[in-house]
Amino acid sequence: MGELTDKIKGNVNEAIGKVKESIGEHQGNEKLAAEGEAQQAKGKGEQMKGSVKGALGDDI
Template identity: 65%
Template sequence: MGELTDKIKGNVNEAIGKAKQESNNPETRAEGAEQEGKGKAQQFAGKVKGALGDDI
């Protein structure tokens, strides 16, 4: 995936994760926290690829 793709997917996962954390269901809240973390990691990967080039 390229830099922009990683950043976009990261933003989407982070937003969905935050929304899930608003649930009354503890299982869904935990899933949301995990998905938000995944989104942040994807965004970071996109930033690294941007700094070093998409060939990584």
């Protein structure tokens, strides 16, 4: 995948994670809140991956 694709996937995962975390906290559902936090972390990782690809080229 290319730089832009990774960054988009990262943004989507972060946004969904924030929603899950918020709903989980609002409903007192610790499992859902934790899933949201994990998904946000995954999204940040994907964004970082996209940034590295952008700096080094998409061939990595």
